[in-house]
Amino acid sequence: xxxxxxxxxxxxxxxxDILKLKEGEREGIYTHGTVYSIRDxxxxxxxxxxxxxxxxxxxYDKKGTEEEKKILRVENSVxxxxxxxxxxxAPHGLEILVEDIELISVPEKELPIKVNDYKLDIALENExxxxxxxxxxxxxRSTFKIEEGLVRGFRKYLEGxxxxxxxxxxxxxxxxxxxxxxxxxxxxxxxxYLAQSPQFYKQTLIPVYERVFEIAPVFRAxxxxxxxxxxxxxxxxxxxxFIKDFYDVINMETGMIKYALSYLKENYKxxxxxxxADVPEFDTxxxxxxxxxxxxxxxxxxxxxRDPYDLEPEEERLIxxxxxxxxxxxxxxxTHYPVKKRPFYAMDDPENPKYTLSFDLLFRGMEVTxxxxxxxxxxxxVEKMKSKGLDPADFESYxxxxxxxxxxxxxxxxxxxxxxxxxxxxxxxxxxxMFPRDTLRLxx
Amino acid sequence: xxxxxxxxxxxxxxxxDILKLKEGEREGIYTHGTVYSIRDxxxxxxxxxxxxxxxxxxxYDKKGTEEEKKILRVENSVxxxxxxxxxxxAPHGLEILVEDIELISVPEKELPIKVNDYKLDIALENExxxxxxxxxxxxxRSTFKIEEGLVRGFRKYLEGxxxxxxxxxxxxxxxxxxxxxxxxxxxxxxxxYLAQSPQFYKQTLIPVYERVFEIAPVFRAxxxxxxxxxxxxxxxxxxxxFIKDFYDVINMETGMIKYALSYLKENYKxxxxxxxADVPEFDTxxxxxxxxxxxxxxxxxxxxxRDPYDLEPEEERLIxxxxxxxxxxxxxxxTHYPVKKRPFYAMDDPENPKYTLSFDLLFRGMEVTxxxxxxxxxxxxVEKMKSKGLDPADFESYxxxxxxxxxxxxxxxxxxxxxxxxxxxxxxxxxxxMFPRDTLRLxx
Numbered sequence: 001x002x003x004x005x006x007x008x009x010x011x012x013x014x015x016x017d018i019l020k021l022k023e024g025e026r027e028g029i030y031t032h033g034t035v036y037s038i039r040d041x042x043x044x045x046x047x048x049x050x051x052x053x054x055x056x057x058x059x060y061d062k063k064g065t066e067e068e069k070k071i072l073r074v075e076n077s078v079x080x081x082x083x084x085x086x087x088x089x090a091p092h093g094l095e096i097l098v099e100d101i102e103l104i105s106v107p108e109k110e111l112p113i114k115v116n117d118y119k120l121d122i123a124l125e126n127e128x129x130x131x132x133x134x135x136x137x138x139x140x141r142s143t144f145k146i147e148e149g150l151v152r153g154f155r156k157y158l159e160g161x162x163x164x165x166x167x168x169x170x171x172x173x174x175x176x177x178x179x180x181x182x183x184x185x186x187x188x189x190x191x192x193y194l195a196q197s198p199q200f201y202k203q204t205l206i207p208v209y210e211r212v213f214e215i216a217p218v219f220r221a222x223x224x225x226x227x228x229x230x231x232x233x234x235x236x237x238x239x240x241x242f243i244k245d246f247y248d249v250i251n252m253e254t255g256m257i258k259y260a261l262s263y264l265k266e267n268y269k270x271x272x273x274x275x276x277a278d279v280p281e282f283d284t285x286x287x288x289x290x291x292x293x294x295x296x297x298x299x300x301x302x303x304x305x306r307d308p309y310d311l312e313p314e315e316e317r318l319i320x321x322x323x324x325x326x327x328x329x330x331x332x333x334x335t336h337y338p339v340k341k342r343p344f345y346a347m348d349d350p351e352n353p354k355y356t357l358s359f360d361l362l363f364r365g366m367e368v369t370x371x372x373x374x375x376x377x378x379x380x381x382v383e384k385m386k387s388k389g390l391d392p393a394d395f396e397s398y399x400x401x402x403x404x405x406x407x408x409x410x411x412x413x414x415x416x417x418x419x420x421x422x423x424x425x426x427x428x429x430x431x432x433x434m435f436p437r438d439t440l441r442l443x444x
Numbered sequence: 445x446x447x448x449x450x451x452x453x454x455x456x457x458x459x460x461d462i463l464k465l466k467e468g469e470r471e472g473i474y475t476h477g478t479v480y481s482i483r484d485x486x487x488x489x490x491x492x493x494x495x496x497x498x499x500x501x502x503x504y505d506k507k508g509t510e511e512e513k514k515i516l517r518v519e520n521s522v523x524x525x526x527x528x529x530x531x532x533x534a535p536h537g538l539e540i541l542v543e544d545i546e547l548i549s550v551p552e553k554e555l556p557i558k559v560n561d562y563k564l565d566i567a568l569e570n571e572x573x574x575x576x577x578x579x580x581x582x583x584x585r586s587t588f589k590i591e592e593g594l595v596r597g598f599r600k601y602l603e604g605x606x607x608x609x610x611x612x613x614x615x616x617x618x619x620x621x622x623x624x625x626x627x628x629x630x631x632x633x634x635x636x637y638l639a640q641s642p643q644f645y646k647q648t649l650i651p652v653y654e655r656v657f658e659i660a661p662v663f664r665a666x667x668x669x670x671x672x673x674x675x676x677x678x679x680x681x682x683x684x685x686f687i688k689d690f691y692d693v694i695n696m697e698t699g700m701i702k703y704a705l706s707y708l709k710e711n712y713k714x715x716x717x718x719x720x721a722d723v724p725e726f727d728t729x730x731x732x733x734x735x736x737x738x739x740x741x742x743x744x745x746x747x748x749x750r751d752p753y754d755l756e757p758e759e760e761r762l763i764x765x766x767x768x769x770x771x772x773x774x775x776x777x778x779t780h781y782p783v784k785k786r787p788f789y790a791m792d793d794p795e796n797p798k799y800t801l802s803f804d805l806l807f808r809g810m811e812v813t814x815x816x817x818x819x820x821x822x823x824x825x826v827e828k829m830k831s832k833g834l835d836p837a838d839f840e841s842y843x844x845x846x847x848x849x850x851x852x853x854x855x856x857x858x859x860x861x862x863x864x865x866x867x868x869x870x871x872x873x874x875x876x877x878m879f880p881r882d883t884l885r886l887x888x
Contacts, residue, residue: 001730001731001732001771002691002730002731002732003728003729003730003731004691004694004695004698004728004729004731004777005695005698005727005728006695006696006697006698006699006700006701006702006729007695007699008605008699009692009695011688012686014606032686032851034651034849034851050651051654052606052608052653052654052655053606075651075848075849076849077651077685077686077849077850077851077852079686104686104851104852105820105821105849105850105851105852106849107822107847107848107849108821108822108823108846108847108848108849109822109847109848110848111848129841130844132648132841132842132844132845132848133844133848135648135649135652136651136652141652141653144608144610145608147611148608148609148610151609152603152609159596161452162458162496162497164496164588164589164592165592165595165596166588166592166878167591167661167678167860167878168878168879169661169676169879169881170614170661170663170676171627171638171663171675171676171881171886172886173886173887183615183629183630183631184629184630185627185628185629185630185638186627186628186629187627187886188665188667188883188884190886192886194615194629201878201879204576204579204888205579205878207478207494207519207521207580208579208580208585209496209585210495210496211496216660216661217611217613217614217660217661219614219615221632223632231615232613232614232615234611241521242456242476242521242523242548244453244455247446247448248453250448251448251449251450251451251453252450253450254448254449254450255450255451255452256450257450258450283449284447284448284449285447285448285450286445286446286447287445287446287447287448288445288446327445333448376549377549377552378551378552378553379552397573397576397887397888398576398888400574400576400577400888401576402552403551403552403553404519404551404552404553404554404555404577405478405519405520405521405549405550405551405552406521406549407476407478407521407548407549408521408548408549416611434610434611434612434645434649435612435613435645437613437615439632440632442615442616442617442631442634442636443617443841444648444841444842444844
């Protein structure tokens with residue numbers, strides 16, 4: 001009977017293996033990849049292979065043969081045998097002198113666009129429609145490797161700080177964030193919704209695990225199509241108990257971001273270079289109240305405050321600019337948002353009940369996180385619900401948390417695509433979601 | 445201006461800190477937790493605190509005081525100052541002689557059930573309704589720590605094998621798995637669905653990253669309520685390119701499971717002990733064809749084969765039993781499933797086109813994984829779609845993969861809750877989903 005033992009079957013070398021080969025190990029190596037581009041320089045043919053972690057150059061000298069006609073085609077999958085030699089002009093300073101190429105798979109059609117072009121001269125609108133092939137571009141695939149790297153960094157930091165990873169349901173009976181931006185679905189004859197956030201579940205698990213996190217999709221039926229909104233995005237959520245105040249949450253996020261950015265620089269350097277990301281270096285992040293932040297931006301840029309209870313995107317941008325110019329900081333925590341703009345679970349500021357013990361994090365002038373301390377006392381929570389026009393009876397299982405006891409706690413939700421967008425310096429959030437969902441798009 | 449630096453603010457010791465304290469460091473320590481249970485033994489009061497990674501015993505000697513009345517209440521959140529001493533009867537062989545207790549938070553009501561009871565005498569039906577509090581039970585919270593540990597192990601293994609983590613959309617325009625078990629929703633005037641699997645996206649990303657994985661919710665509108673079905677569950681999905689055949693996928697899964705189980709034993713021992721999990725030890729996993737497996741079970745247990753093209757749950761159970769009895773294996777790969785039972789992207793077996801190059805993994809007699817090799821040739825895929833009554837025009841963006849080239853590839857999807865259920869030896873999948881979704885349940 002056939003059995004498997006799970007031991008790594010490695011027939012071919014990956015890029016990292018190749019980069020580590022010493023003198024004497026470089027002859028007769030095997031590797032595989034996809035033909036990314038073909039160049040003819042001074043009569044010599046170079047094949048650039050796309051591999052898992054980057055590109056490798058192959059020198060091919062079977063000009064004019066039958067084999068050449070079959071092999072030399074972009075997006076062919078091939079297996080190569082050859083000798084590795086140094087060439088300072090090649091990627092990683094190495095190239096493979098091809099002895100033999102085996103053709104593994106051939107495309108049906110030629111690519112309709114030059115995917116191997118660094119600049120990719122295509123409008124975003126059109127690009128999204130052909131993302132399945134555009135993602136084969138080195139720069140595009142680097143964007144999403146960086147997103148992966150951020151997630152790994154965030155997760156490692158939270159795991160190291162005793163957070164438990166949770167998986168909360170996405171089909172729910174009530175919205176956590178209120179408002180009308182919620183997707184409805186039919187669920188075996190009942191009305192159901194798609195979760196706007198894991199808020200209720202994160203809080204419910206505070207007495208269980210004290211610290212929890214989840215990195216998962218959330219769904220917002222926002223009707224406006226903007227550069228910074230998606231209808232489905234990845235939310236990096238955490239919640240922590242036994243806090244002294246919400247600055248414990250702010251501090252945890254600061255540590256998490258610092259860790260993830262240094263993790264990226266250490267492990268994703270090639271990708272950061274490809275997209276030319278400017279990774280911020282910092283020791284501390286300033287905190288300023290909502291009211292102060294508005295006033296500072298208004299004074300400095302001579303812009304009247306129109307609505308004292310809301311922060312317009314343009315104001316966010318100016319606050320970001322101010323903190324860059326005056327404090328050399330890419331980040332700023334804006335604290336104490338008005339009660340009006342925060343959901344019913346936000347704790348009011350005892351010193352000024354028009355404001356809450358909450359915050360947003362602005363990264364280069366854009367909100368990337370919303371968080372704060374939550375109400376943990378049962379009576380306070382019931383009262384706050386009523387003051388917001390909600391019926392506590394609709395939240396019976398959520399309120400078990402408050403009724404049967406839980407410590408003071410707080411947490412946050414960070415939009416992964418927004419954070420990545422600001423890190424790389426992109427202009428549209430659809431550039432950091434592989435297959436974006438907006439009001440017009442369900443495909444691909 | 446206030447600033448934060450992200451450095452760990454640790455006012456109190458966590459359980460791992462406490463366990464590491466040496467002589468001379470054990471006086472006047474601070475910790476916090478929730479009162480899990482209170483015991484009076486021989487006139488001495490013991491308070492068991494629930495902390496992040498387990499329980500710690502505190503000895504309390506302020507009998508008859510006003511403080512006692514306030515403190516001695518289950519689910520109170522408290523901060524304790526005291527001296528750590530050895531006591532072989534206490535959890536971890538240690539206990540804290542309390543000097544001072546600070547009351548941090550008090551429940552509004554007493555728990556309606558004895559959550560600190562190991563056995564938890566409550567029917568599953570009733571338990572699910574009060575999961576927000578039942579999860580505070582040591583045994584229940586251990587189940588989901590083990591689930592977390594499995595995910596960490598799977599992820600670490602896949603990351604170490606050069607898989608890229610992806611985040612595919614859950615709101616989609618077409619189902620990947622076919623059939624009617626798909627949730628519909630209204631999406632800005634268009635018809636949309638909830639993703640049954642990340643299949644199309646995983647495959648689309650094969651030419652981009654060669655190896656990808658995703659651990660995320662999937663949605664199945666199955667109308668039957670069984671012990672092993674959920675309508676929303678966590679799917680551990682991976683897909684790998686440049687495979688020789690589907691045994692490469694089987695081998696990768698075997699390695700992943702081996703790694704995750706040993707990772708669990710190393711890092712989640714306390715939790716495994718609490719739920720009394722029997723973690724399988726194995727070197728190899730046997731592989732047997734669908735046809736053979738059916739015949740073997742039929743012969744051994746004298747059970748006629750009713751449908752040669754399907755595997756009934758009872759047959760799965762018997763095949764599992766047979767491989768345990770005759771080969772001492774908790775796992776068995778059943779390969780070469782009939783074309784009829786596999787989706788349109790499954791590759792047919794060239795040696796017998798009634799069967800596919802696919803497999804299921806049975807774990808203790810239950811299917812926990814489905815996988816196989818996928819069609820990568822454009823013409824073959826179009827033809828197969830037509831033979832299954834599908835219109836290739838409906839799959840235009842998925843077919844870009846095949847049209848513009850991709851290497852031979854395969855992958856799988858594993859149900860996390862099922863795997864955990866079989867590992868722990870539970871009887872109902874609702875025991876391994878914190879907040880299960882079935883045809884009757886949307887709350888909590």
